[in-house]
Amino acid sequence: MRVRARLGEPLDDVVDLLGGRVRAHHDQQFWGSRHGHGTQDTFGRAMRIFSGIQPSGDPHIGNYSGGFRQYAQTQEQGEAFFCIVDLHAITIQHDPAALRDGTLDITAMLFATGLDPDRSTVFVQSHVTAHAEAAWLLSSVTSYGQLGRMTQFKERAAEEEFVSAAVFTYPVLMAGDILLYQTDIVPIGDDQRQHLELTRDVAQRFNSRYGETFVIPDAVFPETGGRVMNLQEPAVKMSKSRGAESGTVLMLDPPETVRKKVKTAVTDSGTDVRYDPDEKPGISNLIELLTVVTGNSIQDVEARYDGSGYGQFKSDVADAIVEVLEPIQVRYRGLRDDPAELMRLLTVGAEKARAVSAPTLAAMYERLGFTRP
Ligand code: AQP
Numbered sequence: 001m002r003v004r005a006r007l008g009e010p011l012d013d014v015v016d017l018l019g020g021r022v023r024a025h026h027d028q029q030f031w032g033s034r035h036g037h038g039t040q041d042t043f044g045r046a047m048r049i050f051s052g053i054q055p056s057g058d059p060h061i062g063n064y065s066g067g068f069r070q071y072a073q074t075q076e077q078g079e080a081f082f083c084i085v086d087l088h089a090i091t092i093q094h095d096p097a098a099l100r101d102g103t104l105d106i107t108a109m110l111f112a113t114g115l116d117p118d119r120s121t122v123f124v125q126s127h128v129t130a131h132a133e134a135a136w137l138l139s140s141v142t143s144y145g146q147l148g149r150m151t152q153f154k155e156r157a158a159e160e161e162f163v164s165a166a167v168f169t170y171p172v173l174m175a176g177d178i179l180l181y182q183t184d185i186v187p188i189g190d191d192q193r194q195h196l197e198l199t200r201d202v203a204q205r206f207n208s209r210y211g212e213t214f215v216i217p218d219a220v221f222p223e224t225g226g227r228v229m230n231l232q233e234p235a236v237k238m239s240k241s242r243g244a245e246s247g248t249v250l251m252l253d254p255p256e257t258v259r260k261k262v263k264t265a266v267t268d269s270g271t272d273v274r275y276d277p278d279e280k281p282g283i284s285n286l287i288e289l290l291t292v293v294t295g296n297s298i299q300d301v302e303a304r305y306d307g308s309g310y311g312q313f314k315s316d317v318a319d320a321i322v323e324v325l326e327p328i329q330v331r332y333r334g335l336r337d338d339p340a341e342l343m344r345l346l347t348v349g350a351e352k353a354r355a356v357s358a359p360t361l362a363a364m365y366e367r368l369g370f371t372r373p
Helices: 011-017 061-077 096-112 130-139 144-148 151-159 165-179 190-210 255-263 281-294 298-304 310-336 339-368
Strands: 047-053 078-084 120-124 185-187 218-220
Touching: 047 061, 047 165, 061 078, 061 096, 061 185, 061 190, 061 281, 061 310, 078 096, 078 339, 096 120, 096 310, 096 339, 120 339, 130 165, 130 339, 144 151, 144 165, 144 190, 151 165, 151 190, 165 190, 185 190, 190 218, 190 339, 255 310, 281 298, 281 310, 310 339
Parallel strands: 047 078, 047 185, 078 120, 185 218
Antiparallel strands: none
């Protein structure tokens, strides 16, 4: 596509330049129902969905709640891109062999949890070089001060002996990941809220300095389970890389391990199954987990276990998690046993992602005044 829009040209021309993807900003009214099948805007453009997941560490039930299940749901709503963000995985010291394996592991898990390769574009970040280029260009409109205020950076900086520059700058890479696809919605967990805000700020600053270029994306969080906590440390988010292993329910944990982890989950000394994250963080976390895997509301769970004590409740939470994980694990093993097929799907995904991101990257260069061959 020939780049011809110039700074200050009418929005229509820029819309044309980006293949009809730009709209001025996030305007909930602009779209029809965001929950319908194949949602389109008033001009008939499909809604764009983008999210990313790191291929480092073992995926857990928190990733299922804020990530996988939301991906499978949102792919129904428009044109979806799901990115295995391997460039993000090197922000902390890592094992190259684990990264290699982890990339195919997470690919298999994305399909096992319901992504349809005919519907969604699943690809690896480093296969699409536009991501690294976009990050550099966007770093010029990202404030050093705002990056320093990112909670995840501050936590890492306090914990790690060696704090890489990449830990500091990776939210800019994340902004590029999202903005390159003219993304409308980003299904994420609560821990990514601050990074999404930064993405929006970066996009707005670029748009106002250089002309409308990016859609301003909206985050989508699950109604419950947006921040699943470690079962042993209810004040700490369940994570691939941190927190007690015995409090992290992995997607590939066998049933007996799930049962043991849930049974030994930290709770308070009371007996009532009541949702109160401040007073009863452990029980509230388990209530949320039960809503995630059953689809029931918090009120349903409270009513069901009114007066029944923690024993039966914990046992039912474990059973419900096992029931969701077992079929995923069967599908996962089938998919993971065929690495050639996974690579084929990733190759197809990368080709599509390259084609879709290229016009945005070209527009960014053009807007910033770079001469292009
Ligand atoms: N505990 C969680 N509850 C709900 N959603 C979560 N997500 C992560 N943890 C929870 C969401 O899962 C998606 C992928 O996130 P990720 O790849 O960053 O996973 P992670 O477990 O957070 O991995 P790390 O390596 O441990 O990273 P840090 O140190 O950043 O936490 C995202 O949508 C995320 O919100």
